[in-house]
Amino acid sequence: MLGVDHPETLASRHERARWKGLNGDADYAAREMAQLLRARQRVLGPNHPDSLITQHEAATWRIEKGDVEGGMADLELVIGLRTKCLGPDSPDTLNSRLTLATMQASIDGSEEAVDALALVVRDIDRALGQGHPTRIKAHNTLKEFRKALGETKHHWRHHSDGQSSKCK
The missing domain is CATH 1.20.58 (Methane Monooxygenase Hydroxylase; Chain G, domain 1)
Incomplete structure (x- = not known):
């Protein structure tokens, strides 16, 4: 059985949040992506590609929820990290x-x-x-x-x- 911090569990949470957001529950997607980002950064590290994917998604859901300025700033941060790491x-x-x-x-x-x-x-x-x-x-x-x-x-x-x- 996989634990709550297993990378596959984190990947499943990511996909669930993404799909719930795409199906109209932006509140859930934004909240879950923010929580998942902290978990992935703690388990995988802040520069891991999966952490960066979740950081990108968290920024886009933040924008979707109406925090355009904060989400755009987060995207700029993701771009900097992805450029450096990838x-x-x-x-x-x-x-x-x-x-x-x-x-x-x-x-x-x-x-x-x-x-x-x-x-x-x-x-x-x-x-x-x-x-x-x-x-x-x-x-x-x-x-x-x-x-x-x-x-x-x-x-x-x-x-x-x-x-x-x-x-x-």
Whole structure:
């Protein structure tokens, strides 16, 4: 029988929290990921890849719960740790960078934020193979932001009074 601190038990807790969050219970996911992070850091060490995965997830659930500033700061910390421990071209490091850039573009919506996302996608292209899931996700994400940005530019260009046709 596995104990509460066994790595497989911790992995199961991680997956359960993640799936509960994806199915609408962000409160549980955020709370459990924070507790699990402390357990994984104690058992595996703070720089272990599994601890870093949980730290990444804890940051994203923190954002989901509404603490955007704290969650983004946590993601920046994860990026620094992953860069140091796994390297700048690690798929995990690049995924954390993609998550942060996506969150920033979602919040900001500016051309500059989308350009910053494009720089992360460029690094992903350089480091990962053509069919890598992170690369595919990155390109799809960038395409959606560019599409939204283009529609916004198009909208303001054709509605110089600042009102959309729905507001008239």
